[in-house]
Amino acid sequence: MSEDKTNSADVRNDRVVTTTNGMPINEPFATQRVGKHGPLLLQDYTLIDNLAHFNRERIPERNPHAHGSGAFGYFEVTDDISDICGSAMFNKIGKRTRCLTRFSTVGGEKGSADSARDPRGFATKFYTEEGNLDWVYNNTPVFFIRDPSKFPHFIHTQKRNPQTNLKDANMFWDFLTTPENQVAIHQVMILFSDRGIPATYRNMNGYSGHTYKWSNKKGDWHYVQVHIITDQGIKNLTAEEATEVAGSNPDHAQQDLFDNIKKGNAPSWTVYIQTMTEDQAKRLPFSVFDLTKVWPHKDFPLRRVGKLVLNENPENYFAQIEQAAFAPSNTVPYQEASADPVLQARLFSYADAHRYRIGPNYHQVPVNCPYASKTFNPAIRDGPMNVNGNFGNESNYLATDKTYQYIQKERPIQEHQETWTGPAVPFHWATSAGDVDFVQARNLFHVLGRTRNQQQHLAHNVAGHVSNANPEIRKRVYAMFGRVDLRLSESIRKEAESLVVLKDNPTSKL
Missing domain, CATH: 4.10.91.20 (Cytochrome C Oxidase; Chain J)
Structure with missing residues (x-):
């Protein structure tokens, strides 16, 4: 631009x-x-x-995802998926939709290093003719929780101790090893493998993680997950490389993204979807709404949709990246949220965070404005920093002497889709009894074993972190990883306890 x-x-x-x-x-x-x-x-x-x-x-920094980088570009349709989704952005092969993508780390403050061991946000805003669509994704296909009420607690444990104002290994591992929270093990395995530190934003994937519901124009619908696969190839940093980079250039990923686009080396990603019918979902060994699980590719193969290309740096970081407001509630016809409870909570919390961070009229900021579709809702008006004319002399309610148009009758409705019945009940979706929440983590450990040193790096990375925790927490960590693989647990224990001895007696030798 x-x-x-x-x-x-x-x-x-x-x-x-x-x-x-x-x-x-x-x-x-x-x-x-x-x-x-x-x-x-x-x-x-x-x-x-x-x-x-x-x-x-300064406006309040995001909490979480405070530290990030972004660029503009386009999404181009390469394959016909009209049988799955009726959204206008997919209606013709070769069609391009302008977009903005913001990458971020999750737990750190705005000034933290790009090389932190942390999941990465991968949020894309599409300026479509049917409204702005936000895909608010991460670079990992799963997450730590499936109970949305735990999110503030979890994020607090990844930040700073309220007394010392320091990162705290006891807080970090206390939450994750509490028995009801060990459903996080799959994401923890990813985080402490080398996949936990992408080398650049260009060299990582994006995943919806959540299950969504997409419909075609006939009303047929599927559960959908989205995969955004880097065309540059996956590249990660070891813990030691990440420490060195943080000291020499803590903003290395920001610089890499900006410099490559400036040189004309526009990064790209191929977008795929996985689809599942309601009947298939009923036969799964886990819930289709479980954010801690992946869909096996052999049962639900990837289907190509299009290409995401970032070829335009922002002209002003604050105006176009810091003020960019992403929310999964920003959707378009034929793409809907599923009953995933964490996703359902995000539908409220993300937009509300921007109302606090930027103001109730954050959607009027140019980078957030749905300029391709425009808006009309005269009941939503006034408030601080209203700069779009505030609907002039329009009535601020649906007046009987005015005409209004609605297009719901032109789209299929959900009455024939999922049906929910039952009383309102409190439900804590804690770690399941038995082994079901450890199966995919164990599978991941076996996959890591196919690449030289990856299992060893996982153990090394966990050991270095947990060696800062107290003895009782360390025992709980070893026990949790023992449910994945006893060899992994023993490797972590052996190195961590050696590091503890060294820290307690710096003159001793390992």
Whole structure:
């Protein structure tokens, strides 16, 4: 975007510097005083304007996903999936839809290093003619929880101890090894393998993780998961490489993305979907709404949809990346949320986070504006920073002397789809009895064994982290990994306890 017209409507072309109300400034650094060296005068609005805005120029950082990078590009349809989804963005092979993708780390603050061991966010906003569509994904196909009520607790354990203000291994592992939370084991295995530190944003995949519901125009529907597979190939960092990079260039992934796009080396990803019928879902050994599980590819093969290409750097990071607001509730016809409870909670929490972070009219910020479809809802109006005309003299309710159009009758409705019955019940979706929540983690351990040193790296990475925890927590960690594989548990225990001895007695030898 070499020239961004959407952000320059009120900017003077003659470059005469002014205050925020447009008054030309005579001299930028002179301040009004009583005499040459006396106290400042409050009437100096040039100074007050500058300082007051400076005090307010930061908006609250995201919690989580505070640290991130982004770029613009397009999505191009390469394959016909009209039998699965009726969304207009898929209606013709070769069709391109403009988009914005933001990559991020999850747990760290805005200034944290790109090489942190952490899941990565992979959020894409599509500016479609049916409205803005947000795919708010991660670079891992599963997550740590399936009870949405645990999300604030989990994120707190990944951040800082409220007393010491330090990252805390006891907090981290205490949550994960609590018996009812060990459903996290699959994601923990991914996190502490080398997959836990992507080398660059260009060299990682994106996954919906959640199950969605897509319908075609006839009303036929499927459960769907989306895979965004890097065309640059997967590349990761070891723990030692990540530490070195964090010290030499903590923003290496930001720089890599920006520099490659600037040079014309636009990164791309091939988009695939997995589909499942309702009958197939009923025969699964796990719930289709379980965010901690993957769908086996042999049973639900990948089907190609299109290509995501990022070829345009932002002109202004704050305006176009920091203010970008992604929410899974931003969807379009024929793409709907499933009953996945974590996804259901995100439908509220993400949009609400942006109402707090940016303001209730965050959708009017140019990067969030649905310019390809435009909007009309005169009941949603007013509020701070309303800059789109606020619907002028339109009634602020559905007035009987006005006409309004609705298109629901042109689309199939869900009455023939899932049917839910039963009382309202409190349900804690804790770690299941038996082995079912450890099967896929064990399978992953075997897959790691096909690549040289990957199982050893997993044990090494866990041991280095857990060696900072207290003895009781360490025992719980060894026991949890023992449910995956006893060899893995013993490798972690042996190295971690050796590190503990070394930390307690630095003069001793391993």
